[in-house]
Amino acid sequence: MSDWERANRDLLAPPEATTTPAPPPYPRRDDLIEFYVGPTTSFRYFIDSASLNALWKQGEIRYVLVARSPSGVDNVSFEGLRCAGQSRIFATGNTDGTWSVRPTEWRDLPRQSDVNAAARLRRQYFCPHNDPIQSKAEGIDALRRGGHPMVWLPENYDRR
Helix, strand or coil, rough: CCHHHHCHHHHCCCHHHHCCCCCCCCCCCEEEEEEEEEEECEEEEEECCCCCCCEEHHHHEEEEEEEECCCCCCCEEEEECCCEEEEEEEEEEECCCCCEEEECCCCCCCCCCCCCCCHHHHHHHHHHHHCCCCCHHHHHHHHHHHHCCCCCCHCCCCCC
């Protein structure tokens, strides 16, 4: 992305991409699917399967992320992910099950990180070959498998 494109993202984005979406219903424990972020994090990470939304034409995936600390405290956020390598937080969850809508700007994801959930979701689950998943079902399947089948994972290949 050029410097001009970074400075003028709103001009390049389709109109629906510039508005802040309303948060989905607060996540229920039964709808959470755990995924692996990396060996250096002590948190456990989950995606609320009910909130997963693939906006294929926009190249964007929206979801509710739950990051659970070792003491059992949940940090809840409603986020967006662009397969071009950007993420954004639309809202954060409160302990009473409500949302605080304070959207951030789109931010570039770190290239290599073992502790960034959005970067891991992009690389291994939601953007195989930098193309967005095309449906909610495809994303849920990737989370349950431990990775998208189009992404290289040792268990996806016969090593004979």
